Amino acid sequence: MSALRLISNRTSQQALSNSDYTWDYEYYEYGPVSFEGLKAHKYSIVIGFWVGLAVFVIFMFFVLTLLTKTGAPHQDNAEISDKRFHMNSFVADFGKPLESERVFSPQMAEESQSLFHFCINEVGHMNKEKESQKGPSLQSNTHFQEVPKSSGIFEEDLHCLTKFNIPNFVNTEQNSSLGEDDLLISEPPIIL
Amino acid sequence: ENISDFSLNITDCTQVVVPEEVFFTVAAAGILENLLILIAVVRNKNLHLPMYFFICSLAISDMLGSLYKTLENIFIILCKMGYLTRHGDFEKKLDDAMDSMFILSLLGSIFSLLAIAADRYITIFYALRYHNIMTLRRALVILAIIWAFCAGSSIAIALFSYEAATVIPFTILFPLMMFFILCLYVHMFLLARSHAKKIASLPSSTVHHRTNMKGAITLTIFLGVFLCCWAPFVLHILLARFCPHNPYCACYMSIFHVNGTLIMCNAIINPMIFAFRSPELRSTFKKMFYCSR
Numbered sequence: 001m002s003a004l005r006l007i008s009n010r011t012s013q014q015a016l017s018n019s020d021y022t023w024d025y026e027y028y029e030y031g032p033v034s035f036e037g038l039k040a041h042k043y044s045i046v047i048g049f050w051v052g053l054a055v056f057v058i059f060m061f062f063v064l065t066l067l068t069k070t071g072a073p074h075q076d077n078a079e080i081s082d083k084r085f086h087m088n089s090f091v092a093d094f095g096k097p098l099e100s101e102r103v104f105s106p107q108m109a110e111e112s113q114s115l116f117h118f119c120i121n122e123v124g125h126m127n128k129e130k131e132s133q134k135g136p137s138l139q140s141n142t143h144f145q146e147v148p149k150s151s152g153i154f155e156e157d158l159h160c161l162t163k164f165n166i167p168n169f170v171n172t173e174q175n176s177s178l179g180e181d182d183l184l185i186s187e188p189p190i191i192l
Numbered sequence: 193e194n195i196s197d198f199s200l201n202i203t204d205c206t207q208v209v210v211p212e213e214v215f216f217t218v219a220a221a222g223i224l225e226n227l228l229i230l231i232a233v234v235r236n237k238n239l240h241l242p243m244y245f246f247i248c249s250l251a252i253s254d255m256l257g258s259l260y261k262t263l264e265n266i267f268i269i270l271c272k273m274g275y276l277t278r279h280g281d282f283e284k285k286l287d288d289a290m291d292s293m294f295i296l297s298l299l300g301s302i303f304s305l306l307a308i309a310a311d312r313y314i315t316i317f318y319a320l321r322y323h324n325i326m327t328l329r330r331a332l333v334i335l336a337i338i339w340a341f342c343a344g345s346s347i348a349i350a351l352f353s354y355e356a357a358t359v360i361p362f363t364i365l366f367p368l369m370m371f372f373i374l375c376l377y378v379h380m381f382l383l384a385r386s387h388a389k390k391i392a393s394l395p396s397s398t399v400h401h402r403t404n405m406k407g408a409i410t411l412t413i414f415l416g417v418f419l420c421c422w423a424p425f426v427l428h429i430l431l432a433r434f435c436p437h438n439p440y441c442a443c444y445m446s447i448f449h450v451n452g453t454l455i456m457c458n459a460i461i462n463p464m465i466f467a468f469r470s471p472e473l474r475s476t477f478k479k480m481f482y483c484s485r
Contacts, residue, residue, distance in 0.1 A: 045444040057416040064408035
């Protein structure tokens with residue numbers, strides 16, 4: 001950016017009277033920068049920066065993997081979700097939306113959960129038939145829409161749920177090693 | 193002999209030049225890829241959802257970044273060939289406009305990533321109320337506010353770039369946003385992990401620990417890519433402002449073109465880790481390409 005050149009030119013080359021605004025491939029016409037008497041290697045900032053960045057990313061990765069191995073803080077919801085388990089077709093390596101310790105009003109929870117469950121079951125059956133090799137994916141807008149219209153009274157709710165988006169980053173990569181039965185499955189009811 | 197001493201000193205840390213072919217190839221690939229995503233989202237009605245609109249916003253800001261670099265290179269080449277004068281007023285205005293386009297791209301990227309992370313967060317933690325909270329209209333309003341703010345700040349920063357005060361907030365914004373996005377994703381990740389543990393405790397399912405590893409890998413890739421592509425440039429701005437005479441800083445600043453190329457690489461990688469993970473988008477692409485044949 002030549003704006004940056006403007007900065008460096010004004011600070012360093014005030015003695016120069018010629019125009020400090022030129023289009024040039026060399027962005028930085030340095031003033032008297034002396035390279036003598038350097039104690040460390042001249043590219044030490046470059047090397048230090050990239051090493052630091054790599055260390056930080058690896059550290060972040062290890063922290064995240066360590067988190068996968070330590071205990072779960074949500075043990076109290078275990079009984080509630082155990083009762084409702086009968087779904088089995090979503091990938092869950094990340095972000096399964098459906099549980100958190102926040103609980104909204106119970107009656108709304110009940111009917112929403114049952115509706116949602118029904119829809120998920122429909123989708124689950126569809127998925128099993130159709131997408132056996134690639135494994136069901138979460139952002140299954142199309143799957144939702146393929147749910148048969150003969151689902152009767154839940155039709156309008158299904159239409160609502162066609163817009164339901166679950167983050168797409170939970171879907172695994174192409175070389176997904178998750179087969180149908182490997183998936184972390186069973187959507188528990190949504191307890192929000 | 194002063195000049196020769198000068199040149200001797202300068203050649204100690206010469207500018208690392210990226211070949212123009214590489215530059216233009218990377219830029220063109222970035223622009224094309226992001227344009228494809230925009231076209232796919234516009235054409236497929238199923239993709240008119242807040243999630244995809246945020247991904248489009250990211251695609252637009254990536255495209256702007258690559259476009260900026262391409263235009264700048266073209267102008268420099270034109271200058272070298274003599275079609276444009278070096279000291280003209282028009283060129284100065286053009287340069288300011290392009291600088292503001294670049295800053296717009298950076299700010300747009302950061303805020304789009306933030307919007308995507310927030311959208312995913314709401315999807316996970318407020319799943320049932322999600323499409324009451326995040327309606328299409330609200331998503332568009334949020335995007336309009338983000339882009340208006342980015343446009344205003346970019347023009348302000350480009351106009352007042354000589355002030356010290358503009359560089360500091362610019363470089364503080366970057367780590368702040370990164371940290372916030374990291375917190376959002378880590379919270380989501382913790383939820384997924386506890387969910388996985390719960391499922392693993394059931395007798396009927398088989399769970400692979402690899403799936404949790406994939407979450408960690410995905411998250412690391414998201415943040416790692418953004419950090420590796422943008423942080424070198426942000427550091428460059430800081431060093432240019434605060435220590436332009438220091439030989440170490442000068443050597444860092446000599447790899448400026450490599451940093452610019454990294455930003456364009458980010459424009460190529462971002463669609464792969466955000467947009468192309470969606471099967472709906474992939475199937476739209478397939479349809480587009482098969483129909484055209």
